[in-house]
Amino acid sequence: GNESLLLAIETSCDETSVAVVRDGKHILSNVISSQIETHRKFGGVVPEIASRKHVETITVMMEEALEQAGVAPSELSAVAVTQGPGLVGALLVGGVAAKTYAMALDIPLIGTHHIAGHIYANALVHDIVYPCVALVVSGGHTELVVLEREGSFRIVGRTRDDAVGEAYDKVARALNFPYPGGPHIDRLAIEAEEVIELPRAWLEPDSYDFSLSGLKSAVLAAINQSRMKDETLNTAALARGFQESVIDVLVGKSMRAIKEFGASQLLLCGGVAANRGLRAALAASCEAAGVPLLVPPFALCTDNGAMIGAAAHLKWKSGEFTSLEMKADPLLSL
Ligand code: KG4
Ligand code: ZN
Numbered sequence: 001g002n003e004s005l006l007l008a009i010e011t012s013c014d015e016t017s018v019a020v021v022r023d024g025k026h027i028l029s030n031v032i033s034s035q036i037e038t039h040r041k042f043g044g045v046v047p048e049i050a051s052r053k054h055v056e057t058i059t060v061m062m063e064e065a066l067e068q069a070g071v072a073p074s075e076l077s078a079v080a081v082t083q084g085p086g087l088v089g090a091l092l093v094g095g096v097a098a099k100t101y102a103m104a105l106d107i108p109l110i111g112t113h114h115i116a117g118h119i120y121a122n123a124l125v126h127d128i129v130y131p132c133v134a135l136v137v138s139g140g141h142t143e144l145v146v147l148e149r150e151g152s153f154r155i156v157g158r159t160r161d162d163a164v165g166e167a168y169d170k171v172a173r174a175l176n177f178p179y180p181g182g183p184h185i186d187r188l189a190i191e192a193e194e195v196i197e198l199p200r201a202w203l204e205p206d207s208y209d210f211s212l213s214g215l216k217s218a219v220l221a222a223i224n225q226s227r228m229k230d231e232t233l234n235t236a237a238l239a240r241g242f243q244e245s246v247i248d249v250l251v252g253k254s255m256r257a258i259k260e261f262g263a264s265q266l267l268l269c270g271g272v273a274a275n276r277g278l279r280a281a282l283a284a285s286c287e288a289a290g291v292p293l294l295v296p297p298f299a300l301c302t303d304n305g306a307m308i309g310a311a312a313h314l315k316w317k318s319g320e321f322t323s324l325e326m327k328a329d330p331l332l333s334l
Pocket of ligand 2: 138
């Protein structure tokens with residue numbers, strides 16, 4: 001049916017999150033425990049540590065989500081969990097927790113795709129109109145996805161090397177900002193008065209793919225050169241050059257996809273959706289094209305259980321349940 005009360009678990013990377021979501025739309029609770037502080041001293045996510053942290057927190061988070069929602073386990077319709085993609089050890093922890101609840105409560109398990117979650121975070125706050133195009137940009141993902149109708153996903157473009165957030169974090173690290181550095185580069189870029197122009201990676205004219213590694217290398221080379229020559233580098237101008245190059249390509253390809261696929265909306269999602277420059281540029285282009293831009297509030301852009309509940313609801317509606325033999329799949333396709 002169309003009614004569901006889902007317990008939804010997300011442990012694909014460095015956030016342990018559990019939510020209770022009604023009908024794929026209403027968030028009754030969405031508890032999130034971030035491991036950022038733990039990973040910061042290593043300058044990035046350490047997979048082994050991530051798994052161990054998930055093990056430590058998952059049970060408490062499950063109980064906390066139910067308590068905050070005021071929902072008894074017996075009221076749940078199903079348990080949803082991110083099956084992939086992500087860090088295999090991290091995914092495994094959420095998977096075992098979900099299976100245990102599903103088995104003990106004798107309710108269905110719904111293995112869910114992480115990117116479907118990011119996209120359907122929008123359904124928690126907006127009405128999605130099809131066909132639409134989704135731009136997914138996070139620390140692990142850079143994808144341009146066409147949705148002809150509800151729950152149909154066609155990836156038309158993806159990164160060939162670094163994810164956008166990953167490139168931001170690496171550039172930030174080279175400029176000595178703490179992890180995750182994306183927000184620092186964003187701020188520097190916006191405040192910059194000058195710009196160091198950097199190339200745009202458009203790739204083949206008809207391609208919707210992205211490439212960030214060349215740009216990243218250009219930035220790192222500029223930093224190294226200034227150090228070797230002992231010159232002061234205009235880091236703000238460099239950050240702005242980097243950000244403008246990234247944004248130009250993301251916006252350019254998104255707008256071309258909207259046109260080609262006749263999209264009635266553009267959905268922006270993933271942690272990099274917080275980027276002020278990207279939001280402003282997309283908003284302006286969408287306005288000019290007469291296509292609404294949908295962005296979830298920041299807390300729903302980064303990894304969270306509620307988005308998994310929103311995506312899992314589609315599978316609930318069509319009775320697409322997952323066997324308890326489910327395997328965590330680090331490379332799960334959409
Ligand atoms: O979606 P998310 O929380 O985790 C993943 O699934 O990866 O995204 C985190 C990423 C990090 O790389 C972080 O630096 C980036 O999003 N990020 C930003 C901004 N805020 C977060 N990147 C650019 N500008 C920002 N304002
Ligand atoms: Zn994510």
